[in-house]
Amino acid sequence: xxxxxxxxxxxxxxxxxxxxxxxxxxxxxxxxxxxxxxxxxxxxxxxxxxxxxxxxxxxxxxxxxxxxxxxxxxxxxxxxxxxxxxxxxxxxxxxxxxxxxxxxxxxxxxxxxxxxxxxxxxxxxxxxxxxxxxxxxxxxxxxxxxxxxxxxxxxxxxxxxxxxxxxxxxxxxxxxxxxxxxxxxxxxxxxxxxxxxxxxxxxxxxxxxxxxxxxxxxxxxxxxxxxxxxxxxxxxxxxxxxxxxxxxxxxxxxxxxxxxxxxxxxxxxxxxxxxxxxxxxxxxxxxxxxxxxxxxxxxxxxxxxxxxxxxxxxxxxxxxxxxxxxxxxxxxxxxxxxxxxxxxxxxxxxxxxxxxxxxxxxxxxxxxxxxxxxxxxxxxxxxxxxxxxxxxxxxxxxxxxxxxxxxxxxxxxxxxxxxxxxxxxxxxxxxxxxxxxxxxxxxxxxxxxxxxxxxxxxxxxxxxxxxxxxxxxxxxxxxxxxxxxxxxxxxxxxxxxxxxxxxxxxxxxxxxxxxxxxx
Numbered sequence: 163x164x165x166x167x168x169x170x171x172x173x174x175x176x177x178x179x180x181x182x183x184x185x186x187x188x189x190x191x192x193x194x195x196x197x198x199x200x201x202x203x204x205x206x207x208x209x210x211x212x213x214x215x216x217x218x219x220x221x222x223x224x225x226x227x228x229x230x231x232x233x234x235x236x237x238x239x240x241x242x243x244x245x246x247x248x249x250x251x252x253x254x255x256x257x258x259x260x261x262x263x264x265x266x267x268x269x270x271x272x273x274x275x276x277x278x279x280x281x282x283x284x285x286x287x288x289x290x291x292x293x294x295x296x297x298x299x300x301x302x303x304x305x306x307x308x309x310x311x312x313x314x315x316x317x318x319x320x321x322x323x324x325x326x327x328x329x330x331x332x333x334x335x336x337x338x339x340x341x342x343x344x345x346x347x348x349x350x351x352x353x354x355x356x357x358x359x360x361x362x363x364x365x366x367x368x369x370x371x372x373x374x375x376x377x378x379x380x381x382x383x384x385x386x387x388x389x390x391x392x393x394x395x396x397x398x399x400x401x402x403x404x405x406x407x408x409x410x411x412x413x414x415x416x417x418x419x420x421x422x423x424x425x426x427x428x429x430x431x432x433x434x435x436x437x438x439x440x441x442x443x444x445x446x447x448x449x450x451x452x453x454x455x456x457x458x459x460x461x462x463x464x465x466x467x468x469x470x471x472x473x474x475x476x477x478x479x480x481x482x483x484x485x486x487x488x489x490x491x492x493x494x495x496x497x498x499x500x501x502x503x504x505x506x507x508x509x510x511x512x513x514x515x516x517x518x519x520x521x522x523x524x525x526x527x528x529x530x531x532x533x534x535x536x537x538x539x540x541x542x543x544x545x546x547x548x549x550x551x552x553x554x555x556x557x558x559x560x561x562x563x564x565x566x567x568x569x570x571x572x573x574x575x576x577x578x579x580x581x582x583x584x585x586x587x588x589x590x591x592x593x594x595x596x597x598x599x600x601x602x603x604x605x606x607x608x609x610x611x612x613x614x615x616x617x618x619x620x621x622x623x624x625x626x627x628x629x630x631x632x633x634x635x636x637x638x639x640x641x642x643x644x645x646x647x648x649x650x651x652x653x654x655x656x657x658x659x660x661x662x663x664x665x666x667x668x669x670x671x672x673x674x675x676x677x678x679x680x681x
Contacts, residue, residue: 436485
């Protein structure tokens with residue numbers, strides 16, 4: 163019998179050694195190891211349980227003889243049950259009869275219909291001298307073989323599993339280095355070719371570039387912060403294009419531009435008959451972005467009800483369409499952008515704190531143009547060349563014109579600059595754009611002519627236009643419960659213009675309070 167057992171062990175180890183060339187596909191390799199154990203030794207069930215980095219719990223990574231539901235139930239605390247004990251002590255553990263072992267929790271419920279005695283053996287999986295998981299099996303050999311034989315054999319198998327994981331770890335580390343080098347090279351090539359990735363050469367933008375290089379190859383959620391017009395959408399696109407998802411969709415959604423009652427169906431889709439006018443089924447933007455990236459602009463405008471649904475997508479990668487009970491899985495990387503202080507909104511209950519923390523995995527601040535004036539000239543030339551080509555013109559700026567543009571604070575940032583350059587190209591009558599053509603469009607008057615005619619140049623005894631404008635904005639926001647796009651519609655301005663005025667007059671807290679009052 164001893165000779166037969168030894169032959170089985172050697173045959174099994176030889177088969178496991180034969181798949182070492184598959185070690186780079188770790189999950190498949192571990193599955194093959196359990197398959198070999200089952201086929202060679204008639205093993206009914208086994209599990210390899212590893213630490214989940216996101217939850218810190220022990221979860222079944224691969225299994226043999228367990229259904230998907232049984233495998234899903236196999237989640238343990240680091241000191242819970244037999245599996246937790248083996249992990250904590252880094253020592254094997256034998257259960258001669260699971261019916262009489264209080265530590266055996268049978269969380270998978272895969273043995274509840276067994277009537278005969280079941281013996282259970284578990285050994286730690288060690289990597290770099292530390293336990294990283296547990297190999298558990300029902301007893302391999304019959305009663306005629308000592309339990310120590312099971313433990314000794316499984317310890318060898320666990321050592322091989324550790325080696326497979328070590329090889330995979332080294333490979334993943336090398337791949338990560340290559341990814342970062344590839345991202346850096348793409349940036350350099352793009353800058354030399356003046357392509358999509360021009361983001362400036364100032365110290366502030368060099369720091370942004372370094373952060374993009376670090377986060378782009380990962381799966382991390384990114385929260386882009388900064389004033390309107392600073393290029394958050396462009397940076398989101400760059401992150402997508404430098405990631406592994408670049409061959410899949412990049413879907414943009416502006417949460418402020420879609421009415422609240424339509425936003426849920428836009429994001430998550432709907433079934434035929436879900437509401438009046440739903441005459442056919444329509445997938446949402448999350449489904450369209452599957453395997454790719456979804457860019458949620460103006461995330462601070464997302465209604466609280468939808469925030470809960472977005473949090474579920476972030477945590478569990480699942481949702482339901484409107485009018486459907488069917489849970490759908492989606493693999494999407496989320497990039498979000500805002501010009502609001504989400505932390506402050508979370509403090510007053512206008513934004514879910516748990517969602518804020520999930521979005522704020524990797525915050526990336528986009529600096530305004532006034533804080534990186536050394537980038538202004540190169541950006542102006544870039545936009546001039548781009549627009550001149552579109553309009554089939556050959557234009558240049560005079561030295562004085564460039565000086566005026568470089569001194570301007572650009573409250574609308576890069577977006578304002580691009581729009582202004584296009585306007586100047588259309589208006590220019592000569593091949594050179596002079597300062598005189600530019601100045602009228604850079605002047606931001608504090609009062610209009612009628613105001614000055616009535617109150618004089620000093621405006622004595624009269625409220626300022628700024629205070630009047632602020633009062634009008636506040637009244638509109640109060641009438642609409644702090645919902646900016648509704649207030650903007652009443653005043654005949656765009657949601658972005660309303661957002662700019664809310665920020666300009668420091669009304670973020672007031673808006674948040676109004677929205678809380680009107681829930």
